Amino acid sequence: MSEKAIQISGLTKAYGRNEAVKHIHLDVQKGELFGFLGPNGAGKTTTIKMMTGLLEPSEGTIELNGVDIWKEPIKAKQLISYVPDQPNLYPKLTGWEYLEFISSVFRMEKDTYEKNANELLAIFGLKDRADELIESYSHGMKQKIAICGALVHDPDILFLDEPTVGLDPKSARNLKNLLRSRCDDGMTVFITTHILEIAEQMCDRIGIISHGDIIALGTMDELRALEGGSAGSLEDIFLELTGDEAQQAVIKEMSEQDSGVSP
Numbered sequence: 001m002s003e004k005a006i007q008i009s010g011l012t013k014a015y016g017r018n019e020a021v022k023h024i025h026l027d028v029q030k031g032e033l034f035g036f037l038g039p040n041g042a043g044k045t046t047t048i049k050m051m052t053g054l055l056e057p058s059e060g061t062i063e064l065n066g067v068d069i070w071k072e073p074i075k076a077k078q079l080i081s082y083v084p085d086q087p088n089l090y091p092k093l094t095g096w097e098y099l100e101f102i103s104s105v106f107r108m109e110k111d112t113y114e115k116n117a118n119e120l121l122a123i124f125g126l127k128d129r130a131d132e133l134i135e136s137y138s139h140g141m142k143q144k145i146a147i148c149g150a151l152v153h154d155p156d157i158l159f160l161d162e163p164t165v166g167l168d169p170k171s172a173r174n175l176k177n178l179l180r181s182r183c184d185d186g187m188t189v190f191i192t193t194h195i196l197e198i199a200e201q202m203c204d205r206i207g208i209i210s211h212g213d214i215i216a217l218g219t220m221d222e223l224r225a226l227e228g229g230s231a232g233s234l235e236d237i238f239l240e241l242t243g244d245e246a247q248q249a250v251i252k253e254m255s256e257q258d259s260g261v262s263p
Contacts, residue, residue: 003030004063005157005188006051011060013046020046022212023060028190028205030065033183035203036192039242043212044192045085048159051190052082064157078106081155085162087146091135095126095145098134099152106153113152120148123174140166147175151182158182160191164198176202200234210242 006028013021021043028034038044049055051062053069053076062069069076090098096117103113121127124144129137134145143166150158158179164172179189179202193199199206200220208216208223216223216237223237232240 004028005030005032005065006034006190007061007063007066008051009061011047011050011062012058013043013050013055014058019058019212021050021057021209024209024212024214026207026214026217028188030188031183031186032204033179033189033202034191035199035206036190036209037194037196037199037206037238038192038209042209042242044209045161047209048082048084048161048190048192052080052159053077054082079156080159081150081153081157082159083146083150083161083163085165087142089134089142089146092133094131094133095121095137095148096130098145099130099149102149102152108153116152116154117148120151123178124148124171138166140168140171143167144171151178155187157188157190160189162193163191164193164195172198196233196235196238206234208238208241216241 004027006026008024008026011021011024011026012019024047036044036047046055050057051064051069053073056070064076065079067076067079090101093101099117099120100113103117108116118127121130124147126141126144126148129141134142137145143163147160147163150160163175167175176198179191183189183204191199191203205217205219206223207214216226218226220234223234224232226237226241
């Protein structure tokens, strides 16, 4: 039986009478690359913040490699890394100093830290810029150094919220290849993205959340089976399940009218 890296049971976040996340249950296996998708405001980021200990649930439990994130927060956080959709970095540190700081937090051996840092900086094309202040970095470079920082200590579980935003195509491909390799070596990745093509190519399984509820969960073949077994893309399945088809049809029709093309 596969070992569970993430176990969520009855997870709920309420703001007054409004439930942003509604009693969700979810297991993610060790070594799995899991995609968590949903429209804006569906509850994706709220869920990740609860899973990483940044937002206290109203109800429910979260276990990471068997450790309850709210009962044993320090122990659980030693196992994970998190890259939010808008990373908070230290602008007055250089890229290298930032990675050195992260490694010190996790009490890494110097040889291991330097090896990991050099490999990651090379993968993302930052070796020549590692001695420059982060405040001088472009948005894409800041995203890349944040990802390097998340991976430098070899976490058991990596949470990524929209990690490809700001990345050029080469860096996005390098990230995909790196995540696949790390998962094959046993790391677990929990990722959100609006780029459905990336999720379809990368992820072992996909969960779709809408209005705080998980409305679909499975491999691509299993999701297609929900839609009658058609060979549709993840985009087709997503729009069908989240009820956005009518909206997309209106946008398409307006675009065709603007371009003078008959529907």
